[in-house]
Structures are given as C-alpha cells and as structure tokens.
Amino acid sequence: MKKVVVITTGGTIAMKYDAAAGGLVPAVSGADLLQAVPALRQIAELEVKEYANVPSGHMTPQMMLEVAALADAYAARQDVSGIVVTHGTDTMEETAYMLSLACRTVKPVCITGAMRGASDMGYDGPANILAAVKVAACSEAGGRGALLVFNDEIHAAAEVTKSHTVSCSTFASPHWGPVGYVYEDGVVFRRRSENLEKITVQGKLAAEVALLKVYAGMDDFFFRCAAEKPVQGLVVEAVGCGNVPPEVMEGIRYVRAKGIPVVLASRVHAGRVVPIYSYLGSAGSMKDFGLLYAGELTGQKARLKLMLALAQTADFNELKQYFIEEAAR
Numbered sequence: 465m466k467k468v469v470v471i472t473t474g475g476t477i478a479m480k481y482d483a484a485a486g487g488l489v490p491a492v493s494g495a496d497l498l499q500a501v502p503a504l505r506q507i508a509e510l511e512v513k514e515y516a517n518v519p520s521g522h523m524t525p526q527m528m529l530e531v532a533a534l535a536d537a538y539a540a541r542q543d544v545s546g547i548v549v550t551h552g553t554d555t556m557e558e559t560a561y562m563l564s565l566a567c568r569t570v571k572p573v574c575i576t577g578a579m580r581g582a583s584d585m586g587y588d589g590p591a592n593i594l595a596a597v598k599v600a601a602c603s604e605a606g607g608r609g610a611l612l613v614f615n616d617e618i619h620a621a622a623e624v625t626k627s628h629t630v631s632c633s634t635f636a637s638p639h640w641g642p643v644g645y646v647y648e649d650g651v652v653f654r655r656r657s658e659n660l661e662k663i664t665v666q667g668k669l670a671a672e673v674a675l676l677k678v679y680a681g682m683d684d685f686f687f688r689c690a691a692e693k694p695v696q697g698l699v700v701e702a703v704g705c706g707n708v709p710p711e712v713m714e715g716i717r718y719v720r721a722k723g724i725p726v727v728l729a730s731r732v733h734a735g736r737v738v739p740i741y742s743y744l745g746s747a748g749s750m751k752d753f754g755l756l757y758a759g760e761l762t763g764q765k766a767r768l769k770l771m772l773a774l775a776q777t778a779d780f781n782e783l784k785q786y787f788i789e790e791a792a793r
C-alpha cells in the first residue's frame with residue numbers, strides 16, 4: 465500500500481465552534497483529522513506531521529516556504545508516494561503556488577482544506593481529505609506542480625483562486641478550469657497546466673514586496689509610501705488589461721525611479737495583462753518604465769513570485785527573466 469504524508473497547518477478544516485469565543489477556533493489535531501475519515505485507510509498508509517494549527521491569514525510567505533521544504537524532505541523518502549497539506553482556504557492558493565514554485569519533488573503534492581468547521585452541518589473536511597489523499601496516491605498526479613484538491617475538483621496551483629467567501633465550491637480556475645476530477649472509482653486528469661515553473665530558494669525570504677490594488681480616482685499617495693518605506697518590490701493590481709489612473713502612473717514612475725521593480729497585474733479575475741492602449745495611464749503608456757508583467761497570475765501570486773525571484777537576485781535584468789514567460793502567457 466502507498467504511503468502519503470499529511471502535513472497539517474490549520475484552517476477551518478481543523479476548527480470547531482467555541483461558545484465562549486462565539487465562533488470557530490482551532491481545535492482539531494492532525495491525528496484527529498485523519499481518524500475522522502476511516503475510508504482513508506483503504507487508499508493509503510498515512511503519516512501525519514503537524515506543522516502548525518493556524519488560520520491561513522496567519523501564514524506568511526516564509527512559513528509557506530518552510531512547508532514546501534518540509535514537503536520536499538518527506539517526498540525525498542523512498543517509502544513516501546505523495547504529500548497532502550491541509551490548510552485554511554483564505555490563503556490556500558498562495559501556499560499552493562509557493563509549493564508549486566519551490567518544491568523540487570516530482571511526486572504528487574496536494575493541498576486541501578474545508579469551508580465548514582468540524583462542528584458544522586455538512587463538514588466538507590473529510591471528503592476533501594479523502595479526495596486529496598486519492599490524488600496524492602495517484603502516480604499520474606506527479607510532475608504537475610502542486611495541485612489544489614477541493615470539492616472533488618483538481619486545480620493547478622498557478623491557476624486557481626478562491627471565488628466565493630463561504631461556498632464549498634469556492635475554488636475555481638477562471639482561465640482554464642480544473643485539470644482533473646476525483647471520482648468514486650478513480651482520479652481523472654484531462655489536461656496539464658502550462659505554468660509549472662520552479663524557483664529554488666534556500667534560506668529566508670528577506671525582500672518586502674507590497675501589493676497595491678488600483679481603484680477609480682486613486683492617487684500616488686500609497687505608491688510614495690511604498691517607495692519611502694522602502695519596499696524591495698511592488699505589485700500593482702491595475703484595472704482592465706493593465707491600466708491605471710494618471711496620478712497612479714506618476715506614483716509608479718516615482719517607485720521605478722527609485723530602482724524598485726514593479727510587476728503589473730490585473731484586478732480582473734481572468735485574462736492577461738496586455739499593452740493594447742496608449743492613452744495616459746495605460747500599460748502601453750508606461751512601456752518606458754520597465755515594468756514586469758504578471759500575465760495571468762493574480763496580484764497575490766505575482767507577489768510571491770517576485771519575493772522568490774528577489775531571493776535569487778536584485779539585478780533588474782535577471783529579475784526580468786523570471787517574468788518573461790508570464791508576460792507572454
């Protein structure tokens with residue numbers, strides 16, 4: 465029988481209602497989680513490693529990188545076939561992308577969680593863990609980057625995003641849809657994500673990278689704040705296909721003049737950043753600024769990628785190489 469290692473980090477999947485606190489709080493251990501799903505024993509032999517028990521809003525990029533290193537360390541063991549990480553859903557897509565970028569293993573690495581707590585009606589944790597373990601134990605799931613398994617759907621880490629605040633079918637890949645599905649009788653893959661890039665990082669993620677979302681009537685204030693802090697990188701979630709109000713354009717010019725790399729992403733949930741306009745504030749009008757394009761990556765994922773790239777180099781021309789493919793896809 466295959467062996468799957470389950471690394472637990474917390475999230476709603478490990479929470480129960482607490483009357484004194486008046487809401488869900490961390491309560492369930494890694495071992496409790498697995499014990500609640502006897503069907504798992506028919507799929508794989510399990511080993512549990514409790515990394516943390518925190519809401520996913522408490523996860524940091526450094527912690528995400530540590531989970532990736534842990535996943536790699538377990539996957540390096542010959543007796544281990546695959547890894548499942550349990551995680552809160554709020555930042556799950558970020559940890560998924562970190563696992564995808566940073567894990568070197570070609571064995572399956574899956575991430576899952578729950579939208580309903582262990583004391584709620586319709587707790588979706590057991591079904592999601594079962595599905596994730598099925599995928600982690602499936603050799604076809606290897607070499608596809610980290611996979612987010614939720615509600616019996618399998619999503620590619622670079623493509624998936626949380627799309628609803630409370631629905632159990634919250635995870636979606638707005639550009640291309642799921643890469644596969646988990647059925648009662650097996651795991652089915654229908655396509656492979658094109659974005660399976662790796663960036664190897666050793667040690668700490670020291671660079672501070674800010675993410676600013678653009679809105680109508682925004683001025684340059686927060687851009688100047690970011691430059692004064694100073695951050696080592698900035699991701700801008702522009703409107704449409706990469707456009708900003710004229711005053712924001714001046715803010716971006718100011719940040720770039722300080723030598724800070726800026727990645728242009730879009731606040732729209734699907735579609736690439738494309739410089740098709742040339743009016744003031746359009747991506748086209750900022751061509752001379754030397755902006756990096758996020759392509760299809762969301763702002764929060766482009767931020768993680770820039771952090772990893774900055775852990776490798778501060779040289780702008782080298783940084784550019786990390787975003788050339790994003791700009792093209």
Ligand code: ASP
Pocket residue numbers: 474475476477518519520521551552553554555577578579580
């Ligand atoms: N707030 C929770 C978290 O991200 C939500 C969840 O797990 O679904 O930890």
